[in-house]
Structure formats: structure tokens, C-alpha cells
Amino acid sequence: MDLAPLIAPMKLGQETFQALIVLVLPLCSFLILGFLRNRLGILAGYLATLVGLVGLGLSVNLFIAVWNYTTYHFRTTWFDISLGKLPLNFTVGVYLDNLTVLMLVMVSLIALLVIIFSLAYMKDDPQVAKYYAFLGLFQFSMMGIILVDNLLFIFIFWELVGLSSYLLIGFWYQKTSAALAAKKAFLFNKVGDLGFMIALMMLWSQFYTLDIDAIKFLWQQASLSDRFTLSAGGLSVWTDMSDTWMTWIGIALFCAAVGKSAQFPLQVWLPDAMAGPTPVSALIHAATMVAAGVYLLARVLPLFTVDVMLVLSIIGALTALMGAFAALAQSDIKKILAYSTISQLGMMVMGIGVYAVEAAVFHLFTHAVFKAGLFLAAGSVIHSLHQYEAASGQHLDAQDTDQMGGLRKFIPLTFLTFVLCGLGLIGFPGFSGFLSKEGIIEGAIAWANNADVFAAWLIPVMAILTSLLTAFYIIKLIIKVFFGKSPQWLVDDHPVREKGWAIKFPLVVLGLLSFSIWYGHPFDGHQSWLGEGVSRAIFGNEFVPTIIEGKWSMVLALLALLAGGTMAIMKYGVDRSYFTETVHWLKSMSYHNFHLDAIYMIIFIRPSYYLASAITRFDQHVLDRSVNLLGISQVVFAHIIAWIDRTVVDGLVSLVAKFSQWFGALFRWFVHSRVQSKILWAVLFVVLIILIWIR
């Protein structure tokens, strides 16, 4: 297999050039707004809107050019460190197919609506230009994830999206909660990204390229025979494509999605991320960025083995159920929606796991619309309450649903949007969620039906249970916020009101888009143009609706949502007695999201800090001290040597000196003594010598 043609450069066409413009425009917006942030004032928002509009226009244009027609691919070499014959060529390019252009339109549309909404929502913020700059950075990186043809570049933009998310969550950095949430989001994402990095390492070591097309092709070759040679420039390399290896690659890639798409066990960052401005939550933490994980899974789907798919469905179903359950006991309006997002993302991942890929991507799209709608509507609630707060001088928590009620009279448009989008979320017939979510549930049922193990039925059961809970919590939320008596704090002379076209326009658009009529047959997901087009992009040209399991799965799903809805209405619609009276372990479990935060704190975060402190102590008290001890012992040794030198070596010398001195003194004494004693000594010696001589 020759590698070179697989990663050969491809020409920049008109379409791909347009795509590059869509990509670069928000970056320009980021740079301009970033550098001129103090001088632009009100213009900042309009500039961002303009860029958003142009981006949307170009995206729609591209959509028309590509959808169900053809694909475009542009590729060039980024850098090349080829080693002799070994090809080490890092390419980069733009790839356009049904899936990409669909995502492109979705992201551009929601980004534009969110920017428009922000015109009113962020109007009074002193750092508004910085806000739009960060949004531009986000759009740029998100577009990058969608457009590039190459896993390395997806990873690059993946991280940049993480950065912009970090900056936007921490936008109100003076708030401790925002600062903590930003850090948490980035780090939990990073955990997933480690998996991504490892996947890149594994793929590179086998394929010498990270181009998705090339990898898919080579993978296909590999699946025909486990080992095959990859040759380039006359050099052949064996690649090992055993099932285990492939499964590990799949799992590592999935890790990335687990982080970004807030799947179990990394989902804990998303609820905290709500500390950012609400339009940001709508755009990044509901509609687009968190869906990037699902998009990635759809893009690399052919690389997944059966085992990986199983992991996907289990984790997805688990996340879906956990998210829905955790949403039950929340009272913060944004937290409820955040958990709902987690839950819906779980549904999508599960959908991919059970091979209902087009339904999952379809759900990605519909979810983006209605969840953005829900968040913006929540933003409208918060905004109008803040306005009221400012006007009346009262202090209230604008996000706490326990303090709300009867708001439908004051903010009817918001109410309407909330209901429409809510119906979309629970998958009510006639609304977008109905088509996509039922597709996923059908897929799950069909998958369980085909599986040999009875336990496989757990997956669709969890999905249906999720459906039930979803209906429950969202209707509960609507009732709590919009129905019933007005709360006590409400004084009539300062009415709560939604103000301005900038607030209303995005709500209307998103509310309307929550109807199913736009996506094909309003009651039959199989006949949707969107699902069909996506399926074409993923499975090639022949479109086979994956599952026709009869109508009973749909009935089941409908029953679930009716049951959930009815329960919510029964419980909260009638007497409005909230959970508050019962302190129950289940409730605490739900409120604290299964205590995951506390668990991670105990298992990972604190121990790693203790480990760090212990290592520091080791560093200072063992390593550094031993160096110092070595130094000190050197000095001590030197002193000992010096002592020896002084006493022994020098002592010997002194001894000799002393001796000669003594001897000299003796002789001196002889020499200097008187004549009489000299004679005496001489006589004595003579006597002595004579005595010796006689002997």
C-alpha cells in the first residue's frame, strides 16, 4: 500500500476557499476586537453581528453547494520532517461533505442568534468587547473542528475550543465560582484530551498520517488482513492492526468525546460551567461545543470496533439516565438545563453506539436548536429579573426557580419559546425532538433485539426511562417558572418585562425551528431529509434506513413522555408543593449529581495534591538535603584533612624541628658552659672512654 497518493496535496477550490473564509472571519473578529477593545464601545457587538451574518450567509451558500451533491477536499502540507525514505508528513486541509456543511450552518446560525441576543443581554457589561472577541475565538475554533480533514487539526481546534470555553466561563472572573468553574471545565476536558492525544500517537505510529480519509482507507485495508505493509518511497513498514489495537484506538478517541461532550465519568464540569454568561451557555455549553464530541464520533465512526460501540452505548445510556436524574432536584434554572444537556448528549452517544448514527446526528441538530432556545429563554427570564432587580432595588436570585412563578403573564414570548423548545426536548409529536429522539430509541430497541444477551435490553430501557424523566423535569420547570401565583417579591409598579428585538428575535427563530415540519415528514423521522443526508455522508451513497421496528417502539417512547409529563403536572400543577418538604437520600443523590464531585475530590484531586506536597517534601528533605549533606560532609572531610595535615604531617615536621632544636640546645649548652665544667666533662668522657676501652 503506497502512502504518498493517499496524502497527496489537493487543490484549493472555490468551495474550500469559501470554507476557509468562514473559518478565518471569526478569527479576524477576535483579533480586531481583542486589540481595539477599549476603543470600539457599542460597535463591538455590531461588528460581531456582521461577521456572524456573513458567516451564516457563506455557510448557507456552502450548504447549497455541497448538500447531497458532492464533497470537496483541499489538502496541503503543514510541515514535513520526513526521515530519508520514511514519510513523516503532517498535512492539513478542509473537507466538505453533508455532515460538515450541516454542522457549519447549525453553528453559524446559533452563533449569530446568540450574538444578537447578547447585544441586549451583555449591553451593560463594561468588558463587552472582550466578550465578543472571545466569542469570535470560539467560533473560529468550532468552525475549525468542523471543517478540517485531519485528526491532528481537530485536536488543535478541540483544545482551542477548550480555551475559549475557559475564557468565557471565566468571563466574570471576579466571581470565585466563575474562576473555579473555568478551571474545572478546562481540566476535566483535558483529561479527555489525554485520550485524544494517545489516540493520535497510536494512529500515527501505525499509519504515518492523521488524515481522516487516508486513515479510513488504510483501516479498511487493514480489516481485510490484520497485518499489511505500508510503503512509501520504497520503504515498507509493517502495521499492526489487530482487533485489540483497534479497540484501544477507538476507546482513546472516545475519551476525547467523553470530556468534551460531558459523558460519564467526566460530566461534572458542565453544570459548573453555567457560571458563564447565559448566552455563552446557550452557544457553547448546550448547542455547539459539547456536541463536538458527538460530531467527532460520527466523523471517525468507521474506526470503531464492535467493542468500542458497546462502550459507547453503555456510557451514553448511563450518562443520559444520570443526567436526567440529576436534573430532577435542581432548582437553579440553568443547572436544570445543563443536566438536561448532559442527558441528551448521552442519548446521542448511545445512539451512535447502537448504530443509529443518523438519528444521533439528527438529534445533535435538533437538540442544538431547542436547547439553545431553552437557554436563551432562560437568559431572557434572568435578564428581565435582573432588570426588575435593578429597577425595584430588591435583591433576588434570578436563577432560582423556587423564587419564581407565574411569569408567563409578564414575559409571554419567553414563555412561548420555552414551551415550544421544551416540547421539542421531550420529543412531543410534531416537534423536532420527536423525530430525532424516537429514532435513537428505535435504534436502541432494534440493537437490543439483535443482540444475543438479554442484558442488552438495559440500554433501551434506560433510554426510555430517560425520556420519562426528561418530560418530568422540563414540565416541572415550566410549571414552576411560568405558572401558578406570582411570587411575593413581585411588586406591581416595576413590571418584569422582556425588552428589545435583540432578545425577542432569536427566541422566535429558535421557537419556530423546534417544530418538526422543517425537517421533512413531521411525524416520521425516517422520512427526514436531514437524517438521509447525514446517512449519505457517513455510510456512502446508498441510503438504507437502519431500523424499521414497527410502530411499537414509538408508542413506548410516547407513553414514557406522557407518563413523565403527567406525573409532573400531577405533582406540581395541582398543589405546587415542591420537593422541599422531603429530604430524601434520593433527592440528595440527584441534587449532588451522585456526589461525583465529592468522590473525585476524595479519590483524585486531594490525593494528587497530597502526592505533590509529599514529593516536594521529598525533594527538599531528601534530595536537596543529600546534596547539601554531601557538600557539608565535603567541608567536614576537608577540616579533618586539615587537622591531620596540621597535627600529623606538620606535626612530624615540627617534631623533627623540635628535636633538632633540642639537640642544638644541648650542644649550645656544651659550647657555652664555663671552662671548669668543660674540663670536668672532658675528664669524665676520657674516664668513660677508658672504662669502655678496658672492658
Next chain:
Amino acid sequence: MENHLLTLIVFAPLVMAGVLLLVPAKHIGFFKWGALLGSVGSLLAALFVFHLYDNRTGVTGIDNLSTYQFVEKMDWISLDLGQLGQLSIQYFLGIDGVSMPLILLASIVMVIGVLASWSVEEKAKSYFLLYLLLSTSIFGCFLALDFFLFFLFFEFMLLPMYFLIGLWGGVRREYAAIKFFLYTFFGSVFILIVMIGLYSSVIDPIKMSETLQVSVSQVQQMLQQGSIASDQMIRTFDMTAMMQADNFIPGSVLSLFNGLTIGGYSARLIAFLFLLLGFLIKLPAVPFHTWLPDAHVEAPTAISVVLAAILLKIGGYGLMRIVYPIFPEGAIQFAVLVGFLGVLAIIYGALNALAMKDLKKMIAFSSISHMGFVLLGLASLTAEGVSGALYQMVSHGFISAALFLIVGVIYDRTYSRQIADFAGLATLMPKFTAVVVISFFASLGLPGFSGFIAELLTLLGAFHSHSLNDLLPLWMPIVAVLGLLLTAAYYLWTIQRMFFGKAWLRNESWMARLTDLSSREWLMFVPLILLMIALGVFPHLLLDISKESISYFTELINGKGFEQLQLLYQMTK
């Protein structure tokens, strides 16, 4: 190409120092501008070399003298040793794809270092003279191709560093300076031992071909046959000669064929380990790193910048220039050890950084952690890994310079470096905070900045090694990846504690002094940030220069390494 550009790079600062020596000490401005002029002179010369640099295929350098560029070679010290032949020490400079990027790094950072020293008023004359002396020895180190010359510059660096830390440093400056000096000196002793061993074993084939009137290959052949008399041998310190096994005198200490073992290991492997130790201390690698945090904490800002950005690189450069090509079999034999030390440094440094309460110490440990990538990449001996190692050296040079300047900004204003002394600085110093966030994210390996390319290439290479040359086990790169998470953790935690939240300072009086960046500070940060981004977005800027050399390097070490290792085993059996 007959020019003396490399000499100009090396000695421009020294000449300037000579001129400044004549200026009376009271003219402080003279010394600042003079030092700036001297380092800008080197920078311009380096840029000109870069402009003329030839990165065509086959222009590789490493062990191939003829493909080095801008070579300057002349006799310096020649001694007739009588029976032992001749001693020849050369003034021998040259540049290839490994040294070119580092010369650019060093020449840029030295200029920024002068800017960072602008506030030095006390004993300014000696400060700037020592600084210029330091510049010369740094450039000399990166350009010398004669081991003796290299060692000279390598050692000479310690002198100005010792005084710069010891005289202009913080509270415990004397301790730190002595520790720095002695620790590095300790490492140098090992280098010196091997250098003497090499000198006694290697001949200069080119010179001998001139004296014997035969071709170079004939000289080598004759040498191996033992038909050259001892008094005819010209012993040399030429590194490129040391890289060829044919130039080793049969039976000499470090010859491949002498079968000499010390404690079960062949003498050549011991020599490899000695050199490794010497350069690991400089790098520094765990567990030889404890001099670094102290030296950093006590050194004045500019010297910290030079220390982190350039001096540490000499450790990595020494491995690439000297240790690996001269003893390739050691590179193979001890790949796992070097890789392990790399991973250890990555994780150990990051964990330490996480626990640090002093901002400067944290960044010092982050340097240790980042230098781990150099070791890991080098150990893999794949083109990606080695490119990554070199890239990391350059990238970390720019990033760590910015990081230490950041500490300097805070320290200059408050004389505190404790993380816990500050909160919510973003409100007080928004522009500074932007610089901090950019630099921190660059350092934690965010794509778009140079550090990402370096870490990516290193990790890809380290992982690839398993299937390519089977040197490193798979767990090493995987554990190293964990270091990325820890790195993100300590940087983000620091941002959150120091810059986010409500503005709060330990000492109220600091409020007035915490002004945003001055224009001189901007002048230091902007080029660094631009370079980080440029190298992050256009990796070929650097890789095009180094590609040929590194491809050749990896092929050389892999090829010769395995071959010579086998030989060694046969000989010592």
C-alpha cells in the same frame, strides 16, 4: 565560504566588554547601551547567518565536517609530545541544523535579557561586563566543534553566572551561587575525564593525511592496522573526528575494539554515562536538579531568563552534539534509562510545581518538567522525537523567558513572589494578565503555541519508537501525557488564585505600585509572544532548518548505535 560570521557572533559581546572596560563606572547609561549594542551585534550576525544558511538536502552537519556551514578552523595550541605524537587543539567553529535554531534562540534572548536588566543601577559596570562575558561563552558553547574549545566556553560560563547570581541576587544569593557553581562543576569533572580519554584515543585524520601524504581513508586504514608509529600520531579534540570509530587508536581506552571493561561495562559505555551525567546536571534532570530552583529564586530576573532560556539548553545540546554522536551505542543501550529520566522529570517536576507556593519556584519546576520532554524525545531516536526535543529546547527558551519576566514584573513592584500574596490581579493589571494567560497557556502546550508542536512531536516519536526501533516501552509516552494534565493543573490553579477573583493584596501599599506593563516591559514580551505563536503556527520555520540534520542524526545514531553495540558485546564477551 570564507567569512568570520560565527566569530563575530561569539566575540561581538566580548569586544564590547573590552571597550566598556575603559569607561568609568559612573556612566551607567554607557554600559546599558553598550551591552545592548553588543548583544544586538550578535543577534544581527546570527540573523545574517540564518539568512545565508543552506538547508538543502544533504547539508547535514553532525559528524560530517564537510557539510557544516560557516566553518572556521585554525590551529590554536600545538604541542609536540615526543613519543606520544602531537597534541592539537583547534579554534574550530561551525554550524548545522542542530545549532542554528539554538543560536537564534540565544541571540534573541540575550537581547531581551539586556532589556530586562535595564533597571540595574548598582555596580552596573561589573554587571554588564559580566553579562557580555556570559554572552560570549554561551555563543561559543553552541558553535564550538572542538571539544577543548567547547569545554572552555562551557566552564567559562560558570564564572559570570556565579557573580551575577552571587552579587545581584536575592537574600540567599551566596548559597545559591555556590551551589550552582559547585554542582555544575561537579558535572564538568565527568565531562573532563571523558574528554581526556577521548583525546588520548582519537587522532586527526585530516592533519595526518597532510603530514603522511596519504588520503584520509588510508590514514584510517593504516591506523587500524597499527602501522602508524605512536610519535607520528596527531591527537585531537575535534568532535567530528571523535564521531568516527575509525579514528580511534586501536587499543586506546575508548576504542571500540579494546574489550576493556570497568565493572562489567565496556569503557565506552561508562564514558557515555559520565558525559550523560555531566550534561544531565546542566539540563537539569531529576534527581540532579536541586540546584536549579535555588539558583532561579535567588538570581535577578534577567539572569533567571538567561539561565532558563539558554543555559539549560546547553545540557540538551551537549547530548545531541557530543554524547549521542560520539557514543551512539550508549544511546541505544541506555535509551530506556534516558527515556525514564525524561518521564520522571516530566511528572516529578510537574508535581513539585503543583505544590509550590513561590511563583518563581513553580516556574523553575515547570522548566524541569519541560526539559523532561527533551530527554524523552531524544531517547526515542525517531525523527519526530528528536525534532520534538530540539523544538522543545527552542520553544521552552522563548516561553520560559516570558515566564520569568512575568515573575520579574510582580517582584519588581512588590518584592514578593508568593502566590498567596495576590488575588484578582486581573482587575488591577488587565494587560499584564493577558500576557500571563497567553504565556501560561503557551507553556501548558496549547495548540497555536510552540510548546504544543514540541510536545506533540516528542510524544508521537516516543510512541513510535516502540514499533520503529523498539527502544522505548509504550508506557513511557502514555505516562508522559499525564504530565500535560498536571501542567495544565498548576498553571490554571495559579491563574485562578493570583489573577481571578476579587482584587486583594497582602499589603495595601502595593496597590499603588502595581501599575500595568511599562513600554520597556512590552518591548520584552511582544517579541517573545510573537515568536511563540509563529513557531506554533508555522513549525516549518524551525523544522526546515533542522530537518536534514535531524534526519541524518537519527539514521546515524540508530545505524551506528546498534552496529557498535553489537561489536562491543562481542569484544567484551
